[in-house]
Amino acid sequence: xxxxxxxxxxxxxxxxxxxxxxxxxxxxxxxxxxxxxxxxxxxxxxxxxxxxxxxxxxxxxxxxxxxxxxxxxxxxxxxxxxxxxxxxxxxxxxxxxxxxxxxxxxxxxxxxxxxxxxxxxxxxxxxxxxxxxxxxxxxxxxxxxx
Numbered sequence: 738x739x740x741x742x743x744x745x746x747x748x749x750x751x752x753x754x755x756x757x758x759x760x761x762x763x764x765x766x767x768x769x770x771x772x773x774x775x776x777x778x779x780x781x782x783x784x785x786x787x788x789x790x791x792x793x794x795x796x797x798x799x800x801x802x803x804x805x806x807x808x809x810x811x812x813x814x815x816x817x818x819x820x821x822x823x824x825x826x827x828x829x830x831x832x833x834x835x836x837x838x839x840x841x842x843x844x845x846x847x848x849x850x851x852x853x854x855x856x857x858x859x860x861x862x863x864x865x866x867x868x869x870x871x872x873x874x875x876x877x878x879x880x881x882x883x
Contacts (some may be wrong), residue, residue: 743749745792746789747791747806748806749788749791749792750768750771751769751771751775751785751791751806751809752785752786752788752791753768754767754768754769754771754772754775755771755772755775755782755785755786756786757772758772758775758776759786762791770816771809772811774809774812774813774816775809777812777842778805778808778809780805781805781809785803785847808849810853811845811849811853812845812849814852815831815848815849815852816845818831819831823868824868824869824871824872826872827872827875829875830872830875830879831844831845831848833879834847834848834875834879835881836879837879837882837883838882847878848875851871851874851875851878852871854867854874855867855870855871855874858870
């Protein structure tokens with residue numbers, strides 16, 4: 738993993754990618770992905786434009802708070818899955834969900850729940866995520882929409 742367990746290093750990377758994108762500077766491929774996701778989330782712009790605030794903030798799910806870095810990271814993870822079509826079939830599911838929901842952002846927001854569950858189960862069981870179960874859950878979601 739690029740950032741290991743260093744939360745602040747990861748957050749700085751987001752802040753820096755967004756700064757470079759705003760200034761029209763060249764971006765590495767991962768920075769481009771991050772900047773694209775940030776651009777689609779204007780509610781996070783002020784946070785990422787203030788490094789001290791971005792680094793120092795704690796988010797408490799139990800209190801109903803959304804961690805913007807986790808949220809954006811889930812978008813990036815899903816886009817990586819789609820780009821590589823891993824698990825096999827995710828690209829087609831993403832395309833169909835995007836059509837059914839009217840856009841890729843809407844599809845990704847819906848897919849996040851299934852991805853988060855797959856990751857949580859894997860962590861709880863000390864195993865790698867079950868790609869088949871993840872795809873099946875997304876297929877069930879798609880059936881309810883179509």
